[in-house]
Amino acid sequence: MSRPAASRLSYSLCAASPRRSLVHPLAQSSRLHRAFSSTSFHLADDVTSKPPRQSGGGSGSISSGNRGPPSSEDVMSVTDQINRLLGPSADDWAAEAVTHESLHRYRERPAHKLHIYSHRHNTHITLGTPEGNVMLSLSAGNIGARKANRGTFDAGFQLTSYFLAQIREKGWLRDIERLEVYFRGFGSGREAASKAILGSEGQAIQNKIVKVGDTTRIKFGGTRSRAPRRLG
Numbered sequence: 001m002s003r004p005a006a007s008r009l010s011y012s013l014c015a016a017s018p019r020r021s022l023v024h025p026l027a028q029s030s031r032l033h034r035a036f037s038s039t040s041f042h043l044a045d046d047v048t049s050k051p052p053r054q055s056g057g058g059s060g061s062i063s064s065g066n067r068g069p070p071s072s073e074d075v076m077s078v079t080d081q082i083n084r085l086l087g088p089s090a091d092d093w094a095a096e097a098v099t100h101e102s103l104h105r106y107r108e109r110p111a112h113k114l115h116i117y118s119h120r121h122n123t124h125i126t127l128g129t130p131e132g133n134v135m136l137s138l139s140a141g142n143i144g145a146r147k148a149n150r151g152t153f154d155a156g157f158q159l160t161s162y163f164l165a166q167i168r169e170k171g172w173l174r175d176i177e178r179l180e181v182y183f184r185g186f187g188s189g190r191e192a193a194s195k196a197i198l199g200s201e202g203q204a205i206q207n208k209i210v211k212v213g214d215t216t217r218i219k220f221g222g223t224r225s226r227a228p229r230r231l232g
Contacts, residue, residue: 110131111177112135112175112180113182114126114182116193118190118193119187122141125139138162140156140159151189156191156192156193157195157196161196173208181209181212182213183213183214183215184215
């Protein structure tokens with residue numbers, strides 16, 4: 001068959017058969033058809049685009065993807081972190097120095113003395129200045145206790161309560177900034193006085209007490225004891 005005859009035969013076959021599209025079936029869609037495109041055919045256009053990736057930490061962090069203004073709690077947390085990194089400021093050092101200086105001055109102030117002497121017959125209470133001068137001195141006999149009643153627990157408690165009331169009435173609480181309490185002897189009035197000071201009667205001076213001591217005399221050898229009593 002000659003070349004012109006073959007050309008005519010192929011033309012007749014194409015004309016007799018129905019027209020077939022040479023385009024890929026997926027490319028027939030107008031949505032996926034890319035005119036004048038040299039890239040390979042793919043379905044990337046059908047995939048839903050992913051949201052942009054957020055950077056930063058959790059939801060409470062300022063550097064999160066939230067577009068709104070930071071809350072006051074976030075600002076305070078960041079401020080605290082910055083202060084911890086920077087360390088104490090000059091104001092903090094100054095405040096600490098002032099506190100230390102005021103505490104040192106308070107410790108250097110002289111204290112008043114409260115002496116409680118209790119034996120088996122009576123109880124004596126004396127308040128003195130830091131220089132040693134007597135401000136007030138009372139015993140169980142000054143409140144009406146007589147003879148054997150002066151050495152009882154009730155007499156010591158009433159004496160201490162009356163003594164503390166006299167300190168308030170005379171206005172000495174403003175002058176007394178620091179108070180030292182000294183006990184002497186082991187009579188019934190010793191425990192009674194401590195109960196009154198720790199109770200509601202001594203509430204005004206409890207925060208002023210800075211020292212509690214015992215000045216009971218201890219005999220090392222000492223003088224000769226009295227001869228034992230002999231009957232008959």
